[in-house]
Amino acid sequence: MYPDASVSFEAARNALWLYLNVYGDNKIYTSYDIFSINPWMDNTGIARLASTPFAAGIGLRGQVRDRFSYSLGADYALARNMLSFMSQQQGQKIYQIVAGGDSHVFTASGVLRWKSMDFFALAEVNYRYLSNPKAALMTPAFDLNAVLEYNLKQRLFIRADCYFRTATTGAAMLSEDFVTTLYRVPAFVDVGLRVSYAVNTRLMVFVEGNNLANSKIQYFLNYVEPGINIGAGICLKL
Numbered sequence: 001m002y003p004d005a006s007v008s009f010e011a012a013r014n015a016l017w018l019y020l021n022v023y024g025d026n027k028i029y030t031s032y033d034i035f036s037i038n039p040w041m042d043n044t045g046i047a048r049l050a051s052t053p054f055a056a057g058i059g060l061r062g063q064v065r066d067r068f069s070y071s072l073g074a075d076y077a078l079a080r081n082m083l084s085f086m087s088q089q090q091g092q093k094i095y096q097i098v099a100g101g102d103s104h105v106f107t108a109s110g111v112l113r114w115k116s117m118d119f120f121a122l123a124e125v126n127y128r129y130l131s132n133p134k135a136a137l138m139t140p141a142f143d144l145n146a147v148l149e150y151n152l153k154q155r156l157f158i159r160a161d162c163y164f165r166t167a168t169t170g171a172a173m174l175s176e177d178f179v180t181t182l183y184r185v186p187a188f189v190d191v192g193l194r195v196s197y198a199v200n201t202r203l204m205v206f207v208e209g210n211n212l213a214n215s216k217i218q219y220f221l222n223y224v225e226p227g228i229n230i231g232a233g234i235c236l237k238l
Contacts, residue, residue, distance in 0.1 A: 002026070003054065017061045026051035029083055038085050040096045040223055048098055051080045068114050075107045084137040086180070087172040087221040094222050099171060101135035120149040133169050138185065138220060140165035157196040164189045170221035188215040190225075196235075204235040 002024030009018045029048040035041055059073025079102065086099040106129040114121040124145045130136055143165040151157045170183045194208035209230045211217060217225035 002052075011060075015063055019057075019059055019061070021055075021057045023055050024051075024053050025055075034083075034098065037083075038096050038220055040220055041085070042088070042095045042097050046098070048083060048100075049081060050083050050100075052077050053080060054078045067116050068112075070113070071109075071111045073107075073109050075105075075109075077105045077107075079103050079105050079135065082135045084135065084139065085220055086137055087170065089172065089174050096220055096223075097173075099134075099137055101132055103130045103132035103135035105130055105136075118151055118153075120147070122147040134171070134182075137171050138168045138218075140168050140187075142166045155198050157194075157198070159194045159196075161192045162189065170218075172221060183221060185218050185221060186216065188217045189213050190215060190217055202237045205232070206235065207232040 003022050004024070006019065006021045006023075008020075010016070011018050027050050029050065031047065034048065055075065055077035057073055057075035059071060061069070061071045063069045082100040082103060083098065084100045085096045088095060088097045108127045110125050112121075112123045122145070125143070127142050128139065129141070130139070143163070145161075145163050147159070147161045149157065149159040165187060167187045168185045170185045171180050172183060173180045190210075191212040192208065192210045193212060194206060196204055196206040198204045207230070209228070211225060211228055214227045219225070
């Protein structure tokens with residue numbers, strides 16, 4: 001049995017809402033779910049059950065006219081068998097295996113959003129504290145995501161995005177001795193830019209650049225994303 005209750009109060013009419021949530025849940029991660037999160041997994045075919053016996057969150061949401069909105073929140077969760085990943089080396093092969101554990105998780109977050117006919121902007125920050133950092137490997141204590149997008153008469157689209165995360169803790173194990181070693185994975189920033197042009201309702205061409213800051217990006221230990229890379233293509237709608 002899990003709690004599931006929420007209370008919301010409209011502090012300012014059509015402008016500000018306060019909320020309180022108390023909930024719990026469980027989730028079975030099938031092999032398909034796990035591979036969709038981490039494509040570098042060892043193909044063991046093992047499912048994983050994670051649960052949140054109890055969680056609670058408080059916060060506020062605000063709206064200014066029809067374009068600007070914001071939210072602030074703080075959450076606590078008791079997490080069981082959290083899903084995370086560690087690196088394992090067997091001979092010359094390196095792959096990922098499921099790891100994790102139990103932890104108390106405290107989260108504070110904030111979101112700012114602006115949306116109009118020709119401009120969209122988003123900024124989201126998150127801070128996390130885990131009583132057991134080994135339960136959520138490669139999970140940063142702080143991250144920031146920002147997106148700016150402009151369109152000219154629904155023809156020319158320019159999108160810039162930036163993601164920053166602080167240093168994380170990763171773990172690796174040698175199959176020969178089964179000793180787990182912890183590593184500090186440095187902070188990184190991932191910057192991207194995409195310019196698209198709609199030729200008509202069925203055809204769009206684009207050029208994009210990724211990791212423009214040339215950071216050493218590791219979302220999973222020992223799997224480093226490419227450096228600066230640029231590509232172009234077309235999108236065809238039939």
